[in-house]
Amino acid sequence: MMGSEKTYEIGDLKEPMQNINIKGKIVNINLRKVSNERGESVYHYGIIGDSTGTIPFTAWSLSSSLKAGDVVAIRNCSTRDFKGTIRLYIDSSSAIKLLPGEEMEVHRTSATMKIGQLSRSTPYVTVRGRIGKVYEREFERDGKKTTIYSTRIEDETGSIRLSSFGKMLEEGSEVEIQGARLSEYNGSLRISINENSQVTRTKLGIKIGERFLDISSISSPVGGVTIRAICISMGEKSGLLYRCSECNSKVDEIRCPDHPDAPIKYDIFAYFTMDDGTGTIQASAGSRAMLEILGIKEEEFNPQNRAINKNMIRERLHEKVLGHAFKITGDVREQNMGLSMRGFSISRISDQDITAMTLEQEADFQ
Numbered sequence: 248m249m250g251s252e253k254t255y256e257i258g259d260l261k262e263p264m265q266n267i268n269i270k271g272k273i274v275n276i277n278l279r280k281v282s283n284e285r286g287e288s289v290y291h292y293g294i295i296g297d298s299t300g301t302i303p304f305t306a307w308s309l310s311s312s313l314k315a316g317d318v319v320a321i322r323n324c325s326t327r328d329f330k331g332t333i334r335l336y337i338d339s340s341s342a343i344k345l346l347p348g349e350e351m352e353v354h355r356t357s358a359t360m361k362i363g364q365l366s367r368s369t370p371y372v373t374v375r376g377r378i379g380k381v382y383e384r385e386f387e388r389d390g391k392k393t394t395i396y397s398t399r400i401e402d403e404t405g406s407i408r409l410s411s412f413g414k415m416l417e418e419g420s421e422v423e424i425q426g427a428r429l430s431e432y433n434g435s436l437r438i439s440i441n442e443n444s445q446v447t448r449t450k451l452g453i454k455i456g457e458r459f460l461d462i463s464s465i466s467s468p469v470g471g472v473t474i475r476a477i478c479i480s481m482g483e484k485s486g487l488l489y490r491c492s493e494c495n496s497k498v499d500e501i502r503c504p505d506h507p508d509a510p511i512k513y514d515i516f517a518y519f520t521m522d523d524g525t526g527t528i529q530a531s532a533g534s535r536a537m538l539e540i541l542g543i544k545e546e547e548f549n550p551q552n553r554a555i556n557k558n559m560i561r562e563r564l565h566e567k568v569l570g571h572a573f574k575i576t577g578d579v580r581e582q583n584m585g586l587s588m589r590g591f592s593i594s595r596i597s598d599q600d601i602t603a604m605t606l607e608q609e610a611d612f613q
């Protein structure tokens with residue numbers, strides 16, 4: 248058998264290390280499929296921890312029955328640096344043994360991070376920011392009433408959805424949240440506050456203006472970011488689409504199968520690639536963001552207007568969007584294809600702005 252008999256504590260792991268043994272509790276575990284020229288393969292990723300700390304892991308040979316809360320002993324695993332954080336790798340030469348019934352307390356390290364830098368590899372974080380509009384609702388758990396406060400928190404790098412279970416949040420206040428739990432839902436990151444998190448009022452005096460990000464620096468699905476970039480290609484499926492005015496679903500024909508009497512309404516789906524010189528990102532937008540750019544007034548955008556049809560919208564998309572520079576504000580989401588941006592506000596920027604943008608980028612390399 249390879250490797251030593253020593254079992255490392257997770258808080259003592261460094262990188263790189265080979266043939267090490269650890270014992271820990273799975274804090275969370277996710278499955279991902281990747282396709283390449285050799286076909287499709289599957290791997291797991293997540294967080295494992297013990298009383299000394301937590302570490303993200305990637306596992307290419309893991310039983311699919313493992314779940315969060317399981318305590319396992321892993322032999323012959325290794326560590327390496329991955330994008331600046333140390334990561335545990337489990338492969339076909341590793342051996343994993345489930346330890347049923349074993350209890351383990353996990354020490355939840357929570358690093359202080361800017362909202363724009365949050366990623367799935369840090370399940371517990373400390374963030375500081377300003378609270379947005381707060382929505383309250385009550386729910387009952389174990390016969391006890393709790394209030395959930397839903398809002399967004401933002402700093403100068405981004406904004407993220409936030410839910411607080413029981414702890415009151417006030418709109419416009421600036422807070423530090425220690426031990427917030429980070430999770431992913433529908434491709435977007437969100438954080439939550441529970442009984443183990445600490446919320447402190449602080450005075451940050453953060454200036455939240457437009458958060459221009461280089462596309463190359465976008466590494467996680469955060470919200471409320473702005474890019475300035477040029478549209479370099481327009482997706483095939485972009486164009487005019489029909490929706491049922493009753494249920495809002497997209498309909499292929501001229502009526503909805505569920506509501507044949509309901510009139511249809513127009514919408515736009517635009518799917519395109521943006522390039523800012525540092526990288527590219529897929530972006531999409533609907534009619535609310537696109538109409539003004541296409542030079543169409545909202546009151547003209549309806550099926551009664553004969554001037555508007557699929558060809559006309561496709562032509563306008565090519566004429567007014569492709570090859571032009573825009574400022575896009577939106578939410579970054581994680582989907583099967585990687586990160587993409589859903590734009591909720593798009594405006595043309597001038598040639599001067601593009602020159603300024605290029606000069607800024609050049610200055611970074613001098």
Ligand SMILES: [Zn+2]
Binds near residue numbers: 493
């Ligand atoms: Zn319908």
